[in-house]
Amino acid sequence: MQKNTLLCIAFFCVLAVQQIIAQIAEGNFKSTIAIKIPGNDAVNYPLWELEEEKATQLKADKDMPVVITRTVGTHLVTAKIENQSVSSVTPVDYLVEVVITAKEDIYFNFKQQINTTYSHDDCQFYMPGFWYRRNLRSPKEAPSFHTSDSWTVREDRLSVPMTAVFNEKTGEYFSVMRKDDFKHEALTTHKEGEVILSGKTSIGYTGFENVNNNANISFGFPYYETPKTYIRKLTLAPQVEAFQFLEKGKSITLSWYVQSGKVADFSGLIRQLWEYSYDIWRPKPVETTFSDDFVKETLTGFFTQSFVTDHPLKFNSGEGMVVATCQSLGRAEIGFVGRVLLNAFNALEYGQQHNRSELVSNSYSVFASYLNHGFTPNELFREFVNFDDNRLKTNILTHSIRRQSEGLYAMFHFLQYEKDNGRKHPEWEAKMKTLLDKILLLQNEDGSFPRKFNDDLKVEDGSGGSTPSVTVPLIMAYKYFNDKKYLNAAKRTADYLENEIISKADYFSSTLDANCEDKEASLYAATAMYYLSLISKGKEQQHYSDLCLKASYFALSWYYMWDVPFAQGQMIGDIGLKTRGWGNVSVENNHIDVFIFEFGSVLNWLSKRYDESRFSDFVTVISSSMRQLLPFENHMCGIAKTGYYPEVVQHTNWDYGRNGKGFYNDIFAPGWTVASLWELLSPGRTEKFLSK
Known part of the structure; x- marks a missing residue:
């Protein structure tokens, strides 16, 4: 029984991996980098892929002051089977790593977008601890579909820095989760528009967008909140786009887990992604001396x-x-x-x-x-x-x-x-x-x-x-x-x-x-x-x-x-x-x-x-x-x-x-x-x- 169960999981995992590969191969994985010179509007560089042996180069149609590479590798997770934890030999998700290297001093905002190919109208959306289904129980003064059907938010709003799109008609879902060493945060002098951070931050963004009625997962670094940023109880403000400084010759590495699968309903999605997130994060008790x-x-x-x-x-x-x-x-x-x-x-x-x-x-x-x-x-x-x-x-x-x-x-x-x-x-x-x-x-x-x-x-x-x-x-x-x-x-x-x-x-x-x-x-x-x-x-x-x-x-x-x-x-x-x-x-x-x-x-x-x-x-x-x-x-x-x-x-x-x-x-x-x-x-x- 255990062997048959593992074979079934392996088969499903292969299908899940193939779907992710297809999204990338079919051009459904898009990237952009915005470069800002202080005192000037940012310049956006749409990126295209130049495949090489070990990593994919992300290039623009004109010279830009950065070198960007992306690698996509497999990642093992633990599956729960018949009350026994077993490590599946087949990966069920991909680890996406992006390395940005500055050719000169720059301020940047890097954006990525995956087209799930699901009809946006067929989908429900999930950002843990912040967004459930379409947030239609919430008023228009808070993030919800009452205001827009597309939202990106800074990661520290979320109990897990993740977005998932669930296709109610087919039961399929697609999720993207950031996983980095979150150590830094920086202040800004403004809360809206294009803002330059006063130092290093670890906080990126995640969310979903309706692009030609296709549900897209959007994610990047540093944070970028659209179409509004939620700054106070029942107070939405204009969008904000943050720019991180990167010194000439220095590099920054960004990591995300991309997963796809199938569940019975939205409750199944919450359970699947909570267990999946828990197995990746493995939160440990905080060291306190207070008995x-x-x-x-x-x-x-x-x-x-x-x-x-x-x-x-x-x-x-x-x-x-x-x-x-x-x-x-x-x-x-x-x-x-x-x-x-x-x-x-x-x-x-x-x-x-x-x-x-x-x-x-x-x-x-x-x-x-x-x-x-x-x-x-x-x-x-x-x-x-x-x-x-x-x-x-x-x-x-x-x-x-x-x-x-x-x-x-x-x-x-x-x-x-x-x-x-x-x-x-x-x-x-x-x-x-x-x-x-x-x-x-x-x-x-x-x-x-x-x-x-x-x-x-x-x-x-x-x-x-x-x-x-x-x-x-x-x-x-x-x-x-x-x-x-x-x-x-x-x-x-x-x-x-x-x-x-x-x-x-x-x-x-x-x-x-x-x-x-x-x-x-x-x-x-x-x-x-x-x-x-x-x-x-x-x-x-x-x-x-x-x-x-x-x-x-x-x-x-x-x-x-x-x-x-x-x-x-x-x-x-x-x-x-x-x-x-x-x-x-x-x-x-x-x-x-x-x-x-x-x-x-x-x-x-x-x-x-x-x-x-x-x-x-x-x-x-x-x-x-x-x-x-x-x-x-x-x-x-x-x-x-x-x-x-x-x-x-x-x-x-x-x-x-x-x-x-x-x-x-x-x-x-x-x-x-x-x-x-x-x-x-x-x-x-x-x-x-x-x-x-």
């Missing part, structure tokens, strides 16, 4: 310093804070981004384990205050209260299914913990049943829940993209109250997720301040199926597990496998931040953060169930990397107070409103970052809860 215990002890600095007591509600101030001061505010947010109740539970559990009486008393005061003052007239959670100006963040009675669900999630952990330690809270249990019964009234016939609604349960945003967030507390309610109506409702959400989200590979609208393709939608979908798997058996459990696996690949695709370079003076680069293991947020919010919560536990569970070591290995990378910016004495990482973990980490040419690459936004929400890291370092909670 789990040290991280948690440091994070308690947030619990103690941010605690607010002078309002009817007691809470940790964790939303809308200024990075430079970390001064507490009178703003309490129950779910994302404040996670008031989850932080209270974490502080309570830790305080009792480590004899920290202040943490214990503070936490109990949070739950007591929310029992008495934390509900609306219709018995829903007061999601956001701003005591500083005596109003809510938005309309006084506007709610979100996500925040309500996250409040329920925290409360069930608290109630189960208290029950396990011989303490009962019948008033809280009654509140939870009432709230859940209200929530169930919102469930649609297809199993979905609306994204936003008012206190009278009138729907204000009927999008179902946030539905998986409520699956989690419904399963917890089923276990805690032993009432199957909650389980039945959870299973109905699973039907919706399978039919409308997972099967369509359409993960959207879970980020509360954006309505687009995002990481959290796929992460919550995977987590929801994880919960359903844990309380199921037999074929049903296998079904939910397979859906969990499929959604998890999408969530994983948002997490960086490589380390983005920073220029000197870009603070988080000067600190030494390694970006591998961090996740991009969404198409609209183009920054990295530590949103992980219990997804690490999901991946470890999948790793065992499917014998997939990549998952557990990558959890180790994530866990090691996400503790890098922990602020403590003499290691404050640009944060004013110990334990206030940063939020908006701006790693590319984009900002949330302030500061840009290499810095944080000036406003942040450490309430959720602390809660996320705490759950990452508290594995097994869900399995323990659902085993009761």
Whole structure:
């Protein structure tokens, strides 16, 4: 069986290689170099190929001040076959290397383009952590097909510097991935037009373009963003073309992997290319000396310093804070981004384990205050209260299914913990049943829940993209109250997720301040199926597990496998931040953060169930990397107070409103970052809860 499988792979690999060869031989691999003399417009040199014995010379019709050679060689990858890793003797991709040598001092931008020969109209497109299908869930103010059907972007926007084109009609795909030693970044004086870099950069570009209705993959060096560059949340600016200096007699070598293949659907593409990328990059854990215990002890600095007591509600101030001061505010947010109740539970559990009486008393005061003052007239959670100006963040009675669900999630952990330690809270249990019964009234016939609604349960945003967030507390309610109506409702959400989200590979609208393709939608979908798997058996459990696996690949695709370079003076680069293991947020919010919560536990569970070591290995990378910016004495990482973990980490040419690459936004929400890291370092909670 093993031999036959290898022969099949060898046959497929030969076909894949032949397709790549055909693209080059048929003239579908085009190249151009632009040379800029400062103070003058760049001159473009279309290139043609002069084949030689060892390498192909790229020549122009007129003299140019560079010598360019390109070699195309085979490359071995590891294939996953019947749960056994075997090295195929037949290459499935090509390594393309280009060497540019300057005959005189030059400033250049080198461009390449592969015509896949697929009809552009038949294709979906993929740039990991940034572009999914056609980004049609995103608005026209962000990169999407609403603005253009052709986009090239700088590589540091992407969790893997790759573009793939997927032909939906045939199942064929073509991908190009850059693989170099990314060490350098340089500043520019301008952000649009032709710009000369102030020094060396390692950052090139990648993307796709519609050329005569053929889908082309475009890639090159240094970066070149068209037709717009995305510089700020919902702000597109004119295109930018960067020019790198190359000294006379010096050379630069650029490398890309070119691959083609065939998959069943877009989900299959995401899985294939995530595994392929992982096997090439093989990200290693980041070397940090911060143990789990040290991280948690440091994070308690947030619990103690941010605690607010002078309002009817007691809470940790964790939303809308200024990075430079970390001064507490009178703003309490129950779910994302404040996670008031989850932080209270974490502080309570830790305080009792480590004899920290202040943490214990503070936490109990949070739950007591929310029992008495934390509900609306219709018995829903007061999601956001701003005591500083005596109003809510938005309309006084506007709610979100996500925040309500996250409040329920925290409360069930608290109630189960208290029950396990011989303490009962019948008033809280009654509140939870009432709230859940209200929530169930919102469930649609297809199993979905609306994204936003008012206190009278009138729907204000009927999008179902946030539905998986409520699956989690419904399963917890089923276990805690032993009432199957909650389980039945959870299973109905699973039907919706399978039919409308997972099967369509359409993960959207879970980020509360954006309505687009995002990481959290796929992460919550995977987590929801994880919960359903844990309380199921037999074929049903296998079904939910397979859906969990499929959604998890999408969530994983948002997490960086490589380390983005920073220029000197870009603070988080000067600190030494390694970006591998961090996740991009969404198409609209183009920054990295530590949103992980219990997804690490999901991946470890999948790793065992499917014998997939990549998952557990990558959890180790994530866990090691996400503790890098922990602020403590003499290691404050640009944060004013110990334990206030940063939020908006701006790693590319984009900002949330302030500061840009290499810095944080000036406003942040450490309430959720602390809660996320705490759950990452508290594995097994869900399995323990659902085993009761």
